[in-house]
Amino acid sequence: MLLTTKLLLLQGHNVVASMRDPKGRNTKIANEIKSLGGTIVNIDVTDESSVASGVASAIEQAGHIDVLVNNAGIGVHGIQESFSSDDLKAVFEINVFGLNRMIRAILPHFHQRRSGLILNVSSLLGRMTIPFYGPYNASKWAVEALSENYRTELSSFGIDVAIIEPGGFPTEFIGRLLKPSDTARLKSYGDMANAPKTSLEGFEQALSANPAQNPRIVADAIIQVITTAPGSRPFRTVVDKMGMGEPIEAYNQQLATLTKNIYQAFGTADMLELKVQ
Structure with missing residues (x-):
């Protein structure tokens, strides 16, 4: 995220x-x-009070916030059975609960302004699963679902x-x-314990x-998403040059069509369109 921050600053944002x-x-x-003109706030996304005070400080220092980029995250690697409940909690605390804390903290400001962009960094592994990333897969699937619901429930407010x-x-x-x-759980897996x-x-x-x-x-x-005009932004943007990107893009297009058809059937298709204020 440092690279993104530096590029935004160099472009005058x-x-x-x-x-x-x-x-x-x-x-x-x-x-x-700071040397490039940026402002720093101290936020630990796993701490409710830290998020609240940090977002308030960001708004105070900047005057207003137009975009929230949720990029904090932790990955995993290993056989899923050997991840304890506490392991899963640690992953979800950052990848899911932390993301939601940040969104809820900024939303009163966005509601007041009747505008704003929430940009969530998910993963291709939020669209499919591959072995040895189990808890991470699950957390990013949760991010995708949260994003889907926020998108529809906030669209009429210009967010x-x-x-x-x-x-x-x-x-x-x-x-x-x-x-x-x-x-200890790996004893049951024999040679496969070395597969990760x-x-x-x-x-x-x-x-x-x-x-x-x-x-x-x-x-x-x-x-690119940040600088695209509200109402014209893609909901999902795939970024990959390893051969996974094109199949996922096709999957996303199919889901978009399915979603639109279901929303139309229930008379709620307007919730899929941003109401620019």
Whole structure:
């Protein structure tokens, strides 16, 4: 997200960047953003009071907020059975509950202004599942569902919702993947217990062999959605150069048609269209 922030600032946008511990472990990043004209607020998305005070501070410092980008997230890798309930709670606390805290904190401001964009960074794994990402898959599917509902329930108030669906990229995200804590469960899996490690190594090799899978294309996609006029933005934007993007785009188009037909059948198709104020 640092790359996106820097590009937005260089393009002349006002950016309030949130992070944990901007005067400690993230001092270097915070100073880099501030040197480009950005503003920093301290927010821990797992803490209700931190979110409330941080969003209030962001609004106060910026004057108003036009766009919320929800990018905080944690990934996982391992056999699903070996992830404990506490492991799943840790993932959902950031990827789902944290996202929803941020949305609920900014919505009174957006309602008052009768405008605003909520841009949620999901994943291609919020559209399908592959082995060894179970809790992450589940959390991103939840993000997709939350986004669908917010989109329809907020459209009449001029508040837009959009989703970015990236594939995997060679970033620090991979190095911070949460591993399962209940390793005793792996005894039942025999040789398959080593499959996650082998799978991840193979994926990292595939990333290294594909320079087109550059994080810059995610930043460009986010900026493209932000700068598109309200009422014209795509609801879902797929970002991937590893061969998963095209099938997911086709899937998304089918779902959009199905959704529109069902909404039309119930006389609620107008909820799928943003009412620009």
